Amino acid sequence: MKMIKNNNEKRIYMKKGNILILIILLILSGILGYNINSKIKSNTNVKKESVKNMNNGDLVQQEKTLPKKEEREVYDILGKSNKLTTNQWKAMEQWRSDVVKLSKENKEEVYTNGYNKEKMVALTFDDGPDSNITPKIVETLTQYNVNGNFFFIGEKVWKYPSVVEKAYKEGNLVLSHSYNHVELNKLSEGKIKNEMEKGEEEIFNIIGKKPSLIRPPYGAIDKNVIEAAKSEGNKIILWSIDTLDWSQMEKENIQKNIIDNLRPGEIILMHSNEDKIATLEALPDIIMAIKEKGYEIVTLDKLLNVEAYK
Template sequence: MRAPVLMLILIFLITLSGCSTKKSLPIEELPSNDNELHPKEVSPSSFEIEQIMKLASKGMVIDSPFNVFESSIQQVKSSWGEPEQIDEVAGGSYATYKERNTVFGFNPEGEIYDLRSYNENLRELTMEKVEHELGQPKDMRKNNQESIYVYELQNNTELKFIISSNTKRVDHISIYNPARIKTQQYVLDIKGNSNQLTDKAWRSMQNWRVQIKKFTTEHNNVYLNGPNKKMVALTFDDGPDETITPAIIDVLNDYNVKGNFFFLGSNVKLHPEVVKKAYESGHLVLSHSFNHVELTRLGKGEVEKEIKGAGEEIQSVIGKMPAILRTPYGDTNDQVVNVSKEQGYSIVLWSIDTLDWSQKDATNIVKNVVGNVRNGDIILMHSDSDKMETEKALPLIIEALEKMNYEIVDLETLLNIKAYQ
């Protein structure tokens, strides 16, 4: 019996030795860290969201040693070389390092204010998981292609999760420092053409456009356009009348879009029911002076009378005094600005002129908008009695803008100023 027992013991020891040899590795072949022993899962974990937040608090994103507080694009180029491409935008530029999954937004001085990571692991991250870990965002912006969830950090920066509308997952993240772009002015050139203008009239208009753009940069209560965001405002001068203005209100209502009506005090007096309809439909009722005269040719007392008279006429109908004025013909000077400010008004002009008062043709009106539209544009149209082509063009403009993912808003929203006093 002893021989079989000894044989069994010997077989067991040989087997054990073989298993041990199979599992053992020389010390130099051991993985260098726990991550290699336990590779990361493709799907970001709660810990990784925590890491994203930790980096964001330092102005950083994954895959990049740079930050939005101190780093410059010169430092990036010195370390990483030239980017694959640079895209120019209003107020800054964006440099793409595709192989490093990183994009840098930088201002004219080269300071980085926006850092974006396109790390492919982010695409396994759903918004539900982000909200579970971080709570509801401070702000959410949405269009047909993406949703942007914005979390505000203690250092006044923003962490943004950009969600694809197709996949419902994170496409990329951005850490954004507005302090590095706050001194930049986003002022657009005024666009719009008409084949009905003489060469002399066109040169005069071009000269005025250059001068008024410079003028707006020197006065903090005069606006040509809104901020560099995917929003625009539709504005209508010279009403109300009894046919075109009500028709335009109906179109705006049908599309659930807010409009901005710069009414003349003299016309408000003639058609108060139209003014009331515009206001009760949720559109802004604003001032275009009382008589549509060139305010820059008047004395101070006459300017005061024009502005005050229109405001009081509007107030008598809607119960509110407007706080936004559009000067007739856009004519504006220091005296007009000062009087407006004294009476509680901001002056809002335009960055796209449809020239519906010159070339009264729906095709050209639409072309002037669709062919020129940019972030923050304020679009000038008219709603007085001979603007049938404007009424005809309006649905086409709204549909085109929405197809281009522009949000159509009122001036109060676009400019973050009061519509009424």
């Protein structure tokens, strides 16, 4: 009986011992589990914080690298001719004042000049193409390793397709000067759009692209022309320097109007039609003088940071 009692006591002690060990193990596992979870949470928080910091860093970096929209000062339009009468000058001064005002009010739609910080300018040529002057101007630009911007009249484009194609293939912009070279501000909305569309279509038939930059003939614009251009996906390009090569057809005066007035972002108006021999003769000296002043001659899409074609 004593042995049985002793054996029973041993079993009880063993059970108690096992229970005690189990309790100790449970306590230890709880402590370890807490520490592990704490570490996991801590690491997770660190990772989250790291991601958060990285994201914040990325955002800060992104904000730093996003280009800021540069302000564009609208210049007064410059250029003189001693061949204009007093009344002609008064009319021109009034026109210049009016279009500068319109450009200031519609900066994303009407451009008289480009941005003012970088020393870049654009040479533009109206009223072509023809069989003589336009091809020679293209050749001169190529010879001096620069590109120009040709605003061609639609009804002339189909007559001289090889000239248009050559101008385009040499890296120049081929743009619209309307179809019939009429004052758009004297037309109805429908006729304004028709002039724009027909001019673009003639260019498209040759180069396979429709221009999105248009120069209304004579710079004749008003709010109706601006709205029509906008609805057609076009931007209006005027000028900040008028060489007046159509008035005072003298090489020296054409050069003087450019070189004496040069500012960053200039859009320079010249012509490339049949009687502009003086413009052609002046062009090499104009290009060299512009470069000597530290300016780069560029196309309008680069000068204005816009798309040239649709």
